[in-house]
Amino acid sequence: MMMRALISICLAILFPVLAMAEDRIALVIGNSKYETTGWALLNPENDARLMKGALEDVGFQVTLLLNATEDEMEDAFAGHGARLRQAGPDAVGLIYFAGHGVQSEGYNYLIPVDTNARTEQDIWAQAPRLGQALQHVRSAGNGVNFVILDACRNNPLPSSSRSAGSGGLAPVARSRGLLVSYSTEPGFTATDGAGSNSPYTAALAQVIRQDGLIAEQVFKRVADQVNRATGGAQTPFYNSGLIGDDFCFGDCSRPAPAVINTAISIEPGATGRDMGASDQTPPAPEADPILSDFSTFRDCDACPEMVVIPEGTFIMGSPANESGRFDNEGPQREVTIERFAAGKFEVSFGEYRACIADGGCAHDPAADLRKDPLWALDDRPVMNVNAGDAEAYIAWLNSKVEGTPYRLLSEAEWEYAARAGTTTPFSTGDGISSEQANYNGQRSYDRKPVGGPYLRMPTAVGSYPPNAFGLHEVHGNVAEWTADCFRNSYAGLPKTGAAIPGSEGCSRPVRGGDYSKVPSYVRSAMRGAEPASRRDERIGFRVAKSLD
Numbered sequence: 237m238m239m240r241a242l243i244s245i246c247l248a249i250l251f252p253v254l255a256m257a258e259d260r261i262a263l264v265i266g267n268s269k270y271e272t273t274g275w276a277l278l279n280p281e282n283d284a285r286l287m288k289g290a291l292e293d294v295g296f297q298v299t300l301l302l303n304a305t306e307d308e309m310e311d312a313f314a315g316h317g318a319r320l321r322q323a324g325p326d327a328v329g330l331i332y333f334a335g336h337g338v339q340s341e342g343y344n345y346l347i348p349v350d351t352n353a354r355t356e357q358d359i360w361a362q363a364p365r366l367g368q369a370l371q372h373v374r375s376a377g378n379g380v381n382f383v384i385l386d387a388c389r390n391n392p393l394p395s396s397s398r399s400a401g402s403g404g405l406a407p408v409a410r411s412r413g414l415l416v417s418y419s420t421e422p423g424f425t426a427t428d429g430a431g432s433n434s435p436y437t438a439a440l441a442q443v444i445r446q447d448g449l450i451a452e453q454v455f456k457r458v459a460d461q462v463n464r465a466t467g468g469a470q471t472p473f474y475n476s477g478l479i480g481d482d483f484c485f486g487d488c489s490r491p492a493p494a495v496i497n498t499a500i501s502i503e504p505g506a507t508g509r510d511m512g513a514s515d516q517t518p519p520a521p522e523a524d525p526i527l528s529d530f531s532t533f534r535d536c537d538a539c540p541e542m543v544v545i546p547e548g549t550f551i552m553g554s555p556a557n558e559s560g561r562f563d564n565e566g567p568q569r570e571v572t573i574e575r576f577a578a579g580k581f582e583v584s585f586g587e588y589r590a591c592i593a594d595g596g597c598a599h600d601p602a603a604d605l606r607k608d609p610l611w612a613l614d615d616r617p618v619m620n621v622n623a624g625d626a627e628a629y630i631a632w633l634n635s636k637v638e639g640t641p642y643r644l645l646s647e648a649e650w651e652y653a654a655r656a657g658t659t660t661p662f663s664t665g666d667g668i669s670s671e672q673a674n675y676n677g678q679r680s681y682d683r684k685p686v687g688g689p690y691l692r693m694p695t696a697v698g699s700y701p702p703n704a705f706g707l708h709e710v711h712g713n714v715a716e717w718t719a720d721c722f723r724n725s726y727a728g729l730p731k732t733g734a735a736i737p738g739s740e741g742c743s744r745p746v747r748g749g750d751y752s753k754v755p756s757y758v759r760s761a762m763r764g765a766e767p768a769s770r771r772d773e774r775i776g777f778r779v780a781k782s783l784d
Contacts, residue, residue: 259324259326260296260297260330263330265284265312266284266285267281267303267304268280284300285300287334288300291330294444294485299315306351309364316331320377320381324378325378328381330384332385334437344366346364346385347363348364370383417458417474418473436470439458443461446492447490449492456698460541474696527544529544532580540579540779541579541581542580545573545705547575550655550657551659553567554568558759560681562762567725574733576780576783577783578645578705580708582618582708584615585617587618588618596631610693611694616696619775627644630644642779644719644777644778645716646719646735646736649733650718650748653710654707662711662759662760663760666682667682669687670691675690680755711758716777716778718735722743746765
């Protein structure tokens with residue numbers, strides 16, 4: 237049987253909690269002292285101790301297990317499930333694992349210290365599967381669970397027994413009440429850390445204590461901090477199926493601390509409590525008047541996170557031989573784009589609701605009707621908003637900050653930012669998969685294999701890896717309004733990135749496709765046209781602003 241690639245994994249699985257009155261029960265495992273020569277890791281023991289302190293600070297009863305064997309890990313997973321079952325349906329569970337993890341044949345394996353594996357088949361026989369841990373959790377019957385795995389270390393197997401290029405992640409299927417957070421994005425491995433802790437756990441142990449942050453915000457902030465701490469080499473990633481009331485590790489009623497754009501540093505020997513209480517944050521750095529290309533910033537606490545997009549020239553539209561092409565995607569033309577900033581994510585319901593609460597955006601009760609409560613969670617992209625709603629939100633943002641105003645992206649800016657330097661049908665290359673975007677993955681593109689599952693619903697912003705410019709969900713999820721007036725052809729249009737005027741009285745281009753579309757409809761060049769007044773549960777928006 238041909239071996240499939242073994243992939244180092246790092247996952248984090250979350251379910252929301254309602255209040256700190258419920259039992260919070262955690263199992264924390266850190267495996268460093270592997271018995272096989274060359275497999276030892278420096279930091280998982282330290283990471284486990286750090287997480288134990290952090291979790292105890294936010295109300296968890298923690299069972300700590302260091303350098304666990306296969307039998308000890310399997311017993312610990314079963315015991316954790318039993319404790320959850322005894323605590324009842326309102327209990328909150330959490331599993332944390334740091335150490336080696338590999339993926340084989342689509343399954344993720346958590347490696348115990350007594351593993352003596354030289355082949356893929358050895359891993360199958362000697363290491364617990366992540367699915368086994370989840371079975372104990374699901375059988376407990378409680379609706380709220382976390383499993384956090386910082387297991388993206390190097391693949392320990394000899395190169396002769398695994399496929400080349402086996403770094404990356406094995407995705408965990410999204411399901412109701414489950415948030416999966418990876419310590420690095422798919423296709424990459426995570427660092428063990430030069431200090432006493434991994435960058436991921438160091439950041440998580442700090443941010444998890446902060447009040448006023450729902451679970452999704454915790455992992456967004458962790459991703460930003462890890463990305464800065466590793467110079468962009470590692471960016472944690474998550475997808476979410478959380479439902480119901482928002483969960484906060486800390487106190488939901490207290491205001492969240494401001495985003496601090498500094499990297500986390502852990503001194504050797506630091507413990508969880510050395511990181512500080514939830515109301516302590518590092519001092520804000522001095523403002524830097526120069527924003528470098530691809531850097532991120534946020535103008536205010538309620539403002540969307542922005543990415544600096546470099547200036548450049550690109551070919552807009554699709555070549556005549558591109559599969560799935562429409563005539564309105566041409567003729568191709570060279571367009572020069574000035575430096576600007578674009579929203580790192582599509583505007584979320586949480587961000588839009590802040591505008592409603594402040595009186596800046598109208599609230600249409602009919603727009604709240606959804607097929608599933610998941611669709612309207614704060615971390616989901618706002619939808620059922622027309623172009624006027626988007627512009628009202630932007631006007632509200634501009635009332636909160638000084639300087640260059642926010643706006644919608646022009647159609648040329650959108651395609652330039654979505655392509656991120658590529659000339660292929662997708663920013664991911666000649667094809668795309670359901671691990672890279674939210675679309676109808678059960679349909680194939682250009683005779684390639686099907687991309688994967690079809691979720692039939694939008695997912696949390698940031699659920700999929702960013703493109704090379706740092707923007708998430710440019711393909712699929714929800715389509716995005718742009719500022720132009722739609723034209724059926726690019727013939728005779730200017731070669732600048734400015735929006736085509738007159739959009740008040742005509743249809744608007746919507747770009748990127750959405751969760752319901754087949755792959756050809758989420759290509760970088762694909763264009764849709766909708767009346768500016770149209771509200772649709774497949775259309776949202778992303779913001780932009782010019783930069784001096």
